[in-house]
Amino acid sequence: MTQISPVPTSPAGASGQAPSARPAQGRAARTSLLKKFEPLLISCASICATLLLFGVFLVVDGLNPLDVYEVMFRGAFGTWFSFQNTLQRSAPLMLTALCTALPMQLGLLVIGGEGALVVGGVSAAVVGLSMHDAGSYTMLTAMLLAGAISGGLWIALVGALRAYRGVNETISSLLMSYIAIALMNHLVEGALRDPESLNKPATRHIGDANMLGPIPGLDVHWGLIYGVVACLFGFVLMKRTIFGFAAAMTGGNMRAALLSGLRVRQLMVLTCFLAGAAAGVAGMVEVAAVHGRANASLVAGYGYTGILVAFVARQNPLGVIPVALILGGIGASGGLLQRNFSLPDASVKVLEGILFMVILVSETLYGKLDLWSFARSATARKSAQAGAVA
């Protein structure tokens, strides 16, 4: 969120007292330093609080939380192998997190990343299968475009409904997810079904030679690069361009944005398109790099974990990258927890749920760590009151 430094507007600065200018500057520097690290500090504290709460949960279950966390860490980041697994899982999370984080700049809470992922995955599979002989590069490019455009249109519809009909985007996007999953089942069971997929209906395989390969030197597919590039693009777009400024203005005060002549509706639809495109690419990556075909495996919950990633990253596209790594790591360690402690696979979900709520509550801490500005705003209020009385 764009925050304008409060210093120039403070009444003390406006009165132009020369002697007090210097200490005020020092204070401002300290405040802005704190402001810079505040999100990091609070996020880390929230993660610690989550681990504590989940620890209570584990103790009740008769487990030593420290043992569990140690295994989790090993399962996520401990070895090169497990770290690559984490990277692999974080790629779709980065993309689906953008599906929530980008519209949030405009104040829209879109939670339909799962649906856009499914739509993107199915369209990518359809396009890939229809151009079997075109060579793998052409085919993968076409799949990428298909995934991005179809996913983008899917969420753009949500944005358009919100902009032109006033339909609540949170509910409509989630409903669209269920519709997307039903559509996929319909296609995969019917028109697109590979007759050889018996107990798990799926489309035909796109062919091993056409799969999205690993990044040179790593055992991680190119989807990770897609994710990182998309996050960087989202960051530059939202924090460094006029488009992003217009989005932040709309998110801050929609009436003001409308009054100043911004095309808020177009902004909404376009942002939602980009958001959906990111999630659609996640679906394409899942098809092209992991499964090779579209089937129910696409509905793996990446869309929902992506919402959590976006919130933990405080809707900052750049922050999405490390947070996706952490949550991808938690997801990657789920199997190990199951084997070592016979914890059910839902325990990762419980942990994620606790983290989500702790993060939301931590929102209330912002501004309270900063004692300096707190004291100053109190005096500013007092002097403003005095001014009003005079």
Add this chain to the structure above:
Amino acid sequence: MSAELGAWGVPVAVLAGAIRVSTPFIFVSLGECITERSGRVNLGLEGTLVMGAMVGYGCSYLTGSPWVGVLAAGLVGVLLGALHGFLCGRPRVNDIAVGIGLMLFGCGLAFFLGKPLIQPSAPHLPAIPFGFWSQSSQIEDALRVNVLFLLGALLAPAVSFALKRTRWGLIVRTVGESAEAARAMGYDVNRVRTLATMAGGFLAGIGGSFLSLFYPGSWNEGLSSGQGLMAVALVIFARWDPVRCLYASLLFGGASALGPALQAVGVTKGYYLFNAAPYALTLLIMVLSSSATRTSADQPAELTVAR
């Protein structure tokens, strides 16, 4: 299925479905209606529904009485509602976001704690056979009405009366229409909203127990597929009127039953497409009932979900 009814089997099955499938919708939408009338949205009722289903099933299995299960499910709903109310009471905490958090948390916790409940079978809720007069087994099946459905159908006018004609209802509505007016009258806005969310959670939990204790009637992880969330959309469609919530729930139950009903008479084409029917219907209804330029006059003024 017997084919004696022929094509008439479809409307009968849809009617049966409307009665059977709508019950959780009725409870969740009534609960959400109370919460939203107080000016807050609880999107976490999906999680409450799943938790209620799990706890209801577990308690019914352990005690042998399904009614203990229903009560326990309601109490779990109260707890989750209290959590939602407490979290939303903090400054700068968004109620919709907390709802999403609770949805994930509730589902995760239910799957976590409910792992051992997938195998055993718990005693079910009783049903009243209103179809005893009929020769047709399909009609008999269709009219085996669960007690909870009747309770829900009675509850809708009761909630409506409570909101319109009682002192508590007036307080809830005041808080929902203008927090400042309520504060000026000396009511603790947060407390009223938290209590309204707890009441909503109680009903949603009961709705969840219906899922595991009557229809489909077992506990598994795929038990709820967005019913809790659709109920929230349904409250908007019903324009925050409890009695209209009841009608809307019946409509949704019927829509959900369309796919299985058609399959039963041999129309298997597009079975999966019909699964999308309730969601598509919800979306359509939301599109038709919203407007970009004005808000519905029935909408509680403090509410943000239907901006």
